[in-house]
Amino acid sequence: MNHNDRVQHVIARTAHKRKRYILYHMQQAQRVFYNHALKWAITLANQEGLPLLVFFGLDPQFPDGNIRHFTFMIEGLFEV
Secondary structure (H helix, E strand, C coil): CCCHHHCCCCCCCCCCCCCCCEEEECCCCCCCCCCHHHHHHHHHHHHHCCCEEEECCCCCCCCCCCHHHHHHHHHHHHHC
16 A cells, blocks of 8 residues: 655656666665655556666765664565
8 A cells, every 4th residue: 555645745846767676775775665755666667568767876975974874784684
């Protein structure tokens, strides 16, 4: 079940006619379960018949970031 009230369209424009993939920019919630944004991206990719690409940028300048925190995030990404 998708929660449409959780979806926010940031850029209001039509998609390119020759779409090759759906891009999901993962910023948080590096998990498979209870990840509404990832589920929405999967649903959209399936509707369009396109592959889903997931991007996550690890920023070493993250405030208060440390090796323990980054390790936890990367371990979550492996699961995804």
